[in-house]
Amino acid sequence: MTVLHLWLRHEVRSTERRTPIVPSDARRLVESGVTLTVEESPQRIFPVEEYEAAGCRIAPAGSWVSAPVDAVILGLKELPDEPAELTHRHIYFGHAYKQQPGAGDLLWRFAAGRGRLLDLEYLVDDNGRRLAAFGFWAGYLGAALAVLQHRGKLVAPLTPTSKEELDALLQPAAGEAEFTALVTGALGRSGRGARLALLTAGVEATPWDLAETRDLDREALLAHDVMVNAVLATTPVPPFLREQDLDDPARRLRTLCDVTVDVGSPLNVLPIYDRTTEWTDPVRRLRKEPPLDLIAIDNLPSLLPRESSTDFSSALLPQLMEFETGGPWGRCVDRFRQACRELGIAEGKLRNV
Numbered sequence: 259m260t261v262l263h264l265w266l267r268h269e270v271r272s273t274e275r276r277t278p279i280v281p282s283d284a285r286r287l288v289e290s291g292v293t294l295t296v297e298e299s300p301q302r303i304f305p306v307e308e309y310e311a312a313g314c315r316i317a318p319a320g321s322w323v324s325a326p327v328d329a330v331i332l333g334l335k336e337l338p339d340e341p342a343e344l345t346h347r348h349i350y351f352g353h354a355y356k357q358q359p360g361a362g363d364l365l366w367r368f369a370a371g372r373g374r375l376l377d378l379e380y381l382v383d384d385n386g387r388r389l390a391a392f393g394f395w396a397g398y399l400g401a402a403l404a405v406l407q408h409r410g411k412l413v414a415p416l417t418p419t420s421k422e423e424l425d426a427l428l429q430p431a432a433g434e435a436e437f438t439a440l441v442t443g444a445l446g447r448s449g450r451g452a453r454l455a456l457l458t459a460g461v462e463a464t465p466w467d468l469a470e471t472r473d474l475d476r477e478a479l480l481a482h483d484v485m486v487n488a489v490l491a492t493t494p495v496p497p498f499l500r501e502q503d504l505d506d507p508a509r510r511l512r513t514l515c516d517v518t519v520d521v522g523s524p525l526n527v528l529p530i531y532d533r534t535t536e537w538t539d540p541v542r543r544l545r546k547e548p549p550l551d552l553i554a555i556d557n558l559p560s561l562l563p564r565e566s567s568t569d570f571s572s573a574l575l576p577q578l579m580e581f582e583t584g585g586p587w588g589r590c591v592d593r594f595r596q597a598c599r600e601l602g603i604a605e606g607k608l609r610n611v
């Protein structure tokens with residue numbers, strides 16, 4: 259049996275402090291016989307010394323390009339533009355199967371080098387459910403930002419923080435005005451995170467999931483002060499909010515955080531805005547009188563890098579322990595092949611191990 263060689267790479271995006279494997283889980287991989295090389299990375303939330311102490315080999319940032327060809331390169335976000343030919347197997351979020359900008363170029367780079375993308379978004383169990391995802395902390399952050407904005411306490415630009423710091427800000431001050439909140443997609447990962455953050459802020463949210471939105475009661479929706487949307491839409495449903503709802507004189511809704519951020523998608527349940535908001539400028543006013551503020555940030559978990567990495571790593575660890583061609587990883591390979599075929603890349607060009 260060949261020994262698995264994992265290579266944890268440095269993330270090229272300078273604001274990305276998260277990592278898919280934290281030092282305590284790195285130790286467990288090493289103890290199970292995996293060879294684990296970890297690249298130095300100035301911004302990673304865990305110092306490289308912690309990986310070294312866990313028995314990992316240390317390598318310079320970006321050195322994966324010359325890693326042994328059988329090494330499996332592990333990361334989270336985009337690869338650098340070079341090299342043109344990708345020779346390794348890469349585990350990360352490639353965002354390459356839904357005709358995203360640059361998706362075709364990326365798949366051709368894999369074909370040119372006979373490498374392979376094992377996309378974390380498609381690492382699923384037998385029922386198609388994601389095995390490792392950042393949803394919980396996305397929801398927690400989204401709801402926390404909504405609370406802070408609603409209470410007039412949100413400070414921009416946003417910067418990565420810790421749960422302790424965030425929770426301290428969420429504690430209601432004496433005499434703080436009470437408000438009501440609605441979480442849609444309440445039973446999912448993000449929805450559960452959102453409800454917990456709201457509880458920390460002293461608010462028990464109204465939880466709506468599929469059953470409660472089947473026969474949508476927009477009047478009831480608009481009667482909440484704060485809404486956090488965390489649905490994962492897979493089939494089109496009537497929008498939760500339309501332009502005309504924002505002008506409803508009975509609207510109590512003042513603060514909306516869209517964790518889902520399906521802007522531009524036919525599945526979007528909130529087609530009332532057309533671009534995301536950013537860490538530098540997290541809030542956009544959609545209506546002046548009465549006000550309605552929107553938060554729609556698509557990289558929320560990066561604001562809690564330690565907690566979100568730890569959570570993600572604990573879900574990924576058992577999958578890495580059973581890294582093999584079948585099961586969930588086999589499904590990742592099948593999805594990669596399908597995407598390549600759709601692009602017209604000949605089967606013979608793809609690595610067949």
Ligand SMILES: NC(=O)c1ccc[n+]([C@@H]2O[C@H](COP(=O)([O-])OP(=O)(O)OC[C@H]3O[C@@H](n4cnc5c(N)ncnc54)[C@H](O)[C@@H]3O)[C@@H](O)[C@H]2O)c1
Pocket residue numbers: 391392393394396442443444445446447448449466467468469471488489490491492495516517518519555556557558559
């Ligand atoms: N903004 C960010 O930074 C960020 C980060 C991670 C995930 N996300 C997004 O958050 C969304 C939720 O992710 P998740 O991991 O929580 O998914 P999930 O599958 O764990 O949960 C989604 C929930 O939505 C519910 N749902 C689906 N359609 C619904 C409808 N019409 N009405 C009510 N409920 C409905 C489902 O029943 C489920 O409970 C996804 O779109 C994901 O891409 C955003």
